[in-house]
Amino acid sequence: MSKVYGYKWLQMAIKYKELELLAKSKTTKWVKEGTSNLFAVARGNGSVFWIIRASFQKRRSVITLGRWPAMKADTARELAPSVKILIRQGFSDDAIKNALTQTSDPRKLLYLVEGHRVSETGRTPSFEVVARDWYENHLKDGLSEGTYKRQVLQQLNDHIFPILGERPINQIRRRELVVCLREIWLNKKPSGTKIRRNIERIFEYAMDHEWCENNPTPPVRSMPKSKHEVKHFKSLPYERIPELWTWLHERPRMGPQTQVGLALAILLGKRTSEIRKMRWSDLDFDKRIWTTPAEDMKQRKAHRQPLSIQAVEKLNYIRQFTGAQELVLGNSSGKIMSENAMLYALKRFGDFTTHGLRASLGSWCSENGVSKNVSDQIKSHQKKYMDAAYDRVDLLEERRVVLQKWADYVTHND
Numbered sequence: 001m002s003k004v005y006g007y008k009w010l011q012m013a014i015k016y017k018e019l020e021l022l023a024k025s026k027t028t029k030w031v032k033e034g035t036s037n038l039f040a041v042a043r044g045n046g047s048v049f050w051i052i053r054a055s056f057q058k059r060r061s062v063i064t065l066g067r068w069p070a071m072k073a074d075t076a077r078e079l080a081p082s083v084k085i086l087i088r089q090g091f092s093d094d095a096i097k098n099a100l101t102q103t104s105d106p107r108k109l110l111y112l113v114e115g116h117r118v119s120e121t122g123r124t125p126s127f128e129v130v131a132r133d134w135y136e137n138h139l140k141d142g143l144s145e146g147t148y149k150r151q152v153l154q155q156l157n158d159h160i161f162p163i164l165g166e167r168p169i170n171q172i173r174r175r176e177l178v179v180c181l182r183e184i185w186l187n188k189k190p191s192g193t194k195i196r197r198n199i200e201r202i203f204e205y206a207m208d209h210e211w212c213e214n215n216p217t218p219p220v221r222s223m224p225k226s227k228h229e230v231k232h233f234k235s236l237p238y239e240r241i242p243e244l245w246t247w248l249h250e251r252p253r254m255g256p257q258t259q260v261g262l263a264l265a266i267l268l269g270k271r272t273s274e275i276r277k278m279r280w281s282d283l284d285f286d287k288r289i290w291t292t293p294a295e296d297m298k299q300r301k302a303h304r305q306p307l308s309i310q311a312v313e314k315l316n317y318i319r320q321f322t323g324a325q326e327l328v329l330g331n332s333s334g335k336i337m338s339e340n341a342m343l344y345a346l347k348r349f350g351d352f353t354t355h356g357l358r359a360s361l362g363s364w365c366s367e368n369g370v371s372k373n374v375s376d377q378i379k380s381h382q383k384k385y386m387d388a389a390y391d392r393v394d395l396l397e398e399r400r401v402v403l404q405k406w407a408d409y410v411t412h413n414d
Helices: 016-023 072-090 093-100 106-114 129-141 147-159 174-187 187-210 239-248 254-269 273-276 307-320 341-347 356-367 374-379 385-390 394-408
Strands: 003-004 007-009 029-032 039-043 048-056 059-068 290-291 303-306
Touching: 016 029, 016 039, 016 048, 016 374, 039 072, 048 072, 059 093, 072 093, 072 106, 093 106, 129 147, 129 187, 147 174, 147 187, 174 187, 239 254, 239 356, 239 394, 254 273, 254 307, 254 341, 254 356, 254 394, 273 341, 303 394, 307 394, 356 374, 356 394, 374 394
Parallel strands: none
Antiparallel strands: 003 007, 029 039, 039 048, 048 059, 290 303
16 A cells, blocks of 8 residues: 555455445545545545546546445446546536436446536536426416416425425436325325326426436326225206206395306306406407407417307396406406305305306206217317317307307296
8 A cells, every 4th residue: 555645545446345444434534446546435434435536637526426335346446437538528527426316327427428418517406496497487377377376386395395305306216206196196186196297297397408317207007006086076967057047146145246257157167267357358249259368268278158148148237337347257446356256155055166067067968969079169178189180160159059058948048
């Protein structure tokens, strides 16, 4: 052994027993491995790390390959030449370190760094940093105001960030995600499904920015099997909708906006979020058409809905209260109606949801020979990809006939 710069160097491959003794060192100690520029370094606390120390063009690099015994000596020896090549090519220490968090394969290490597939400045961002960046700069502006928009980050904050939030995004593995999602997947399947899908989209976003090389999100088939029973929105049998209509118009102490909102939900099969955002400028009374703009639609595509005679009557009635405002159902200050106003009013009639009114209309369509395509167009359901590609008409006039028959049934005019 010779002493250089105050450290003892060993000019041959270090044996396992020597590494065990090195780990017991009470002080920091650098021992040169037989491979050029590779050291086994004791930290004085029972740990030993494999470290490359090299210089190129007056730049000194000190790069940790991994910790022994998790990284075996043979692995460190195989990695060392590739790391030296990258240093001599002028790649930053940060780029090499970020790649080492992803692989201990010398060939893949070269591929990641030389292909610029890792961050070259600073540490690879954590999962939480990437997730928040994805939400703020990619997702948020494309979502309608509502429950889902508020839930995205809240669900991640409740179930994912406490466990994986601080981890560099390129270090997270599939098994970790399965374990992290397991409880909510088994006990609250709808929430677990949404979170899994959002995690998948976050990793896709990270890949686009070259913060990680692959997407470790587990597919549904890899998740634990659960006996979750799908619970649909509680709906009223369509045979009772005329009873609801009568109750709606006989019940005192209900604001006109709430009453008209529920009436339109019954007659038109539209989502309550779309009804609450309805503007007078969206209505064409001459053609009896309500066009909901794309930004107010779930699928981000404008939707035309024909208006039955009864729907027009309701709109003319509410005009005397809100005609001078932008929103058809705005409150006295012109602001949007509360998202729960119609739901709470309907709960006084029975244990049903406003969204379930769409199912009531759908059931009536099925019982009365209305095609699924027309029924789906009425409820603005998302079409399957191939169906959407070949069917570019919205069946407006067919829907007009169906919705008028439905309105006549509901209001006892058939």
